[in-house]
Amino acid sequence: MTEQKTFIVGHRHPDTDSICSAIAYAYLKQRTEGKNFEPRRAGEINEETRFVLEYFDEKEPRLITNVKTQIKDVEYRRTPPVNKEFSLKKAWNMMRDIGVSGITLPAISEAGVLEGVITGNDIASSYMNIYDSNILAKAKTQYSNIKETIDGKLIVGDENNCYDKGKVLIAAANPDVMENYIESGDLVILGNRYESQLCAIEMGASCLIVCDGATVSNTIKKIAKERDITIIATPFDTFTAARLINQAMPIKHFMTTKDIMTFTEDDYLDEVTEVMASVRHRYFPIVDKSGQYLGMISRRNLLGAKGKRIILVDHNEMSQAVEGMSTANVVEIIDHHRIGGINTVGPVYFRNQPLGCTATIIYQMYQEKNVKVTKNIAGLLCSAIISDTLLFRSPTCTEIDKETAKILANIAQIELEPYANKMFAAASNLKNKTDEQIFSQDYKQFNMGKFLVGIGQISSLNEDELTELSSKLLPYIKKIYDESKEDMMFFMLTNILEESTRLLCVGNKAAAMAAGAFAADVVSDANEDIVRLSGVVSRKKQLVPALSVAAQSMRG
Numbered sequence: 001m002t003e004q005k006t007f008i009v010g011h012r013h014p015d016t017d018s019i020c021s022a023i024a025y026a027y028l029k030q031r032t033e034g035k036n037f038e039p040r041r042a043g044e045i046n047e048e049t050r051f052v053l054e055y056f057d058e059k060e061p062r063l064i065t066n067v068k069t070q071i072k073d074v075e076y077r078r079t080p081p082v083n084k085e086f087s088l089k090k091a092w093n094m095m096r097d098i099g100v101s102g103i104t105l106p107a108i109s110e111a112g113v114l115e116g117v118i119t120g121n122d123i124a125s126s127y128m129n130i131y132d133s134n135i136l137a138k139a140k141t142q143y144s145n146i147k148e149t150i151d152g153k154l155i156v157g158d159e160n161n162c163y164d165k166g167k168v169l170i171a172a173a174n175p176d177v178m179e180n181y182i183e184s185g186d187l188v189i190l191g192n193r194y195e196s197q198l199c200a201i202e203m204g205a206s207c208l209i210v211c212d213g214a215t216v217s218n219t220i221k222k223i224a225k226e227r228d229i230t231i232i233a234t235p236f237d238t239f240t241a242a243r244l245i246n247q248a249m250p251i252k253h254f255m256t257t258k259d260i261m262t263f264t265e266d267d268y269l270d271e272v273t274e275v276m277a278s279v280r281h282r283y284f285p286i287v288d289k290s291g292q293y294l295g296m297i298s299r300r301n302l303l304g305a306k307g308k309r310i311i312l313v314d315h316n317e318m319s320q321a322v323e324g325m326s327t328a329n330v331v332e333i334i335d336h337h338r339i340g341g342i343n344t345v346g347p348v349y350f351r352n353q354p355l356g357c358t359a360t361i362i363y364q365m366y367q368e369k370n371v372k373v374t375k376n377i378a379g380l381l382c383s384a385i386i387s388d389t390l391l392f393r394s395p396t397c398t399e400i401d402k403e404t405a406k407i408l409a410n411i412a413q414i415e416l417e418p419y420a421n422k423m424f425a426a427a428s429n430l431k432n433k434t435d436e437q438i439f440s441q442d443y444k445q446f447n448m449g450k451f452l453v454g455i456g457q458i459s460s461l462n463e464d465e466l467t468e469l470s471s472k473l474l475p476y477i478k479k480i481y482d483e484s485k486e487d488m489m490f491f492m493l494t495n496i497l498e499e500s501t502r503l504l505c506v507g508n509k510a511a512a513m514a515a516g517a518f519a520a521d522v523v524s525d526a527n528e529d530i531v532r533l534s535g536v537v538s539r540k541k542q543l544v545p546a547l548s549v550a551a552q553s554m555r556g
Contacts, residue, residue: 004073004309006331009040009064009322011315013443013456016049016387016423018042018314020380021358022061025313025334028362031371037311040064042322046441048387048427055422056379056412068324069307071272071286072265076297079283081108084115084255087145088123089247095120104283106293107255113291114262116255119282126254127246133167136187136246139253140164143207143230149248150209150234150241155216157230163187163207168245170238175199189241194220201229209245211238262287263297269305269327272297306345314358316342316350319445319452334361336396337540340447356394356401359384363404379412383423390459390496391420396541421461424496428460430469435476438469445486446544448551452485455547457492457539466493466502470530474504481506490514490547494537503531503543509554517550 008026010018022039029037039061045053053060079098082091084107095103107116132138144159146152166185171178175195182188184204190196192214200208201223207230210216216231224231234241262285263272276284276299286294310325311332317340318325330342332349336358353361359381366373373381385405389397392405409416430438443456460466470493481489488507495501505511511529515522520531536542 003036005036005038006309006311007038007040007064007067008311008313009042009067010313011320011444012042012322013440014041014043014045014049015314015442016046016052017358017384019045019049019061020052020384021313021334021362023058024359024362024377024381025311025365027374027377028366028369028371029311032369038062044437044441046427047430047433048423051423051426052380052383052387056376056383058376058380064322066268066323067308067310067328069269069305069327070265071263071267071269071297073308074269074297074301074305076286076295076301077283078294079103079106079296081106081112081293082251083107084252085142085145085250087141087149087248088126088251088254089149089244090145091118091251092120092123092247095123102282104281104285104296105251106285106296107251108293112293114260114285114287114293116252116257117260117283117285118251118255122251122254122256126249133169136168136249137164137166137185139249141249143232145248145250146207146209146245147232150232150236150244152209152232152234155210155231155233156221156224157207157228157232161230163230166206168242170242171196171200172238179203187245189238189245191238198223201227205229207232209234209241211236211241260285264288265294268324269302273299273302276302312342313362315444316340316352317446318342319447334358334365336361338544354398356397357385357388359388360398360401360404363408373408373411375412378408379414382408382412382414382416383419386416386420386423390494390499390537391417391424393496393499394538394541396538424459424461427458428462428465430458430465435473439473439476439480439491444539446548448544448548449554451487451551451554453547453551454484454486454489455492455539455543456490457494459494459496459537461496463495463498466495469493470502470504474506474529477504477506488513490543492536492539492543496537499535499537501533501536501543503533503536505529505531513550513554514547517546 008022010022026037026039041061041063082105091105104117104119109115140162142162147154168187171188171190178199182200182203185206187207188200188205189209191211197220210233213235283296283298286297306329307327310328310330313334316333316335330344330348334351336355363381382405385401389401392402439456446453477489488510491504493502503514505514511522514531518533520533522531
């Protein structure tokens with residue numbers, strides 16, 4: 001199994017900071033710790049972020065919607081596959097050499113596709129419960145298997161041919177008696193007596209097993225060759241040869257070929273565990289989408305599974321994290337928000353600073369690691385700071401953010417204000433977007449006391465556009481609120497130039513709570529619940545803290 005990747009991912013409904021910080025931090029990790037770090041996105045990117053990525057010629061990170069532990073995250077057994085023509089003896093020896101109790105062997109085609117599985121119980125049953133003297137022929141056993149099983153030497157014939165007709169018998173009687181029970185096609189186990197060998201040939205036997213290392217006369221060889229009869233010499237006596245010969249049968253005659261329970265590397269462990277608990281098998285094949293065999297997995301492999309290695313950027317709350325985070329192995333958190341409710345398997349590197357943007361922290365880490373910031377990375381980090389601080393207008397912005405943005409703008413060879421205006425204009429281009437796309441492009445959930453609260457935000461330079469969005473989004477939010485788990489929903493329509501927000505409020509007492517939190521005016525009629533917030537532009541530093549306090553007071 002190759003070394004496990006570490007995914008660096010931001011929150012659901014990613015913004016420019018979560019995407020750019022993930023890309024930049026992955027680049028830093030690759031330069032300092034190796035290549036197994038990959039940026040991912042937890043949702044669709046918005047127009048502003050798309051503009052930034054295209055401007056700096058950066059690829060969009062691959063989507064990851066679920067980080068639940070999968071089979072690909074587990075160290076499963078790479079049990080070597082076998083061919084369906086393998087003899088029972090060879091398969092049994094292979095199981096013994098692997099040294100694992102109850103091992104299951106996979107049989108594959110020349111193209112690597114799984115054709116069947118055979119267990120030790122299958123082999124034991126074949127040896128203990130077979131009383132049919134024709135079974136060797138019914139199994140279409142290759143002579144090469146017979147030769148190998150009895151440590152034989154091919155005297156006459158083609159070992160690639162199959163024994164497919166007749167019964168197996170031991171010729172212990174004299175030739176007169178042998179004539180009464182040898183039939184055409186039989187496989188005859190006998191000694192070095194010339195008369196017996198000749199009698200078997202005359203009666204139409206298809207194969208002679210000559211025991212005790214006896215030599216075969218040239219005359220017998222010649223006659224056998226003329227009649228297309230196979231002769232194999234073995235050092236074993238007739239009893240041992242007879243006892244071993246059924247072990248020459250190919251596993252294809254006994255292996256399971258239908259309704260094989262398989263898994264793929266993409267299957268989730270919780271579902272795999274449930275399936276395993278419902279059946280008595282010990283080992284299960286893993287295949288890819290085309291049926292190619294990859295390995296075997298058992299319940300033992302599931303013990304102590306640690307899950308995907310994840311680094312969180314720009315968030316630390318379970319409600320904002322990608323699905324399945326409870327089973328993931330979170331190894332680092334880099335954030336600038338309040339500390340929320342992420343539980344980790346063990347101690348992690350947690351860097352949380354009261355700055356306006358995660359990208360500012362990432363830049364500090366580049367400096368600390370003495371890694372040069374490239375022009376493109378500088379552009380991404382600078383764009384994230386511009387976005388999160390609304391070009392330094394947000395109260396979350398610090399002097400460190402401002403100075404960092406200026407340094408990065410110089411490296412990226414951009415002018416801050418003209419570039420910021422292009423960014424914000426791209427973010428405001430919402431004409432071709434659906435209500436769902438507009439609503440979800442920057443929407444986060446927050447736990448506020450006993451309330452689950454959802455808050456989205458759109459920023460624009462155009463007041464007319466915000467007015468139009470207000471009448472368009474409020475009916476949509478009310479519609480989805482009825483089907484949601486949130487107790488309240490808010491949506492910020494923020495005017496960057498005027499540094500103000502009209503807050504759409506949906507849910508029982510949502511508008512009243514927001515108005516009380518800010519002592520603000522509520523515009524209310526049959527169609528809308530809107531709170532006008534002058535000087536409020538930051539969800540993180542202004543809206544969330546105020547609503548949290550108000551929510552606590554409502555608990556009583």
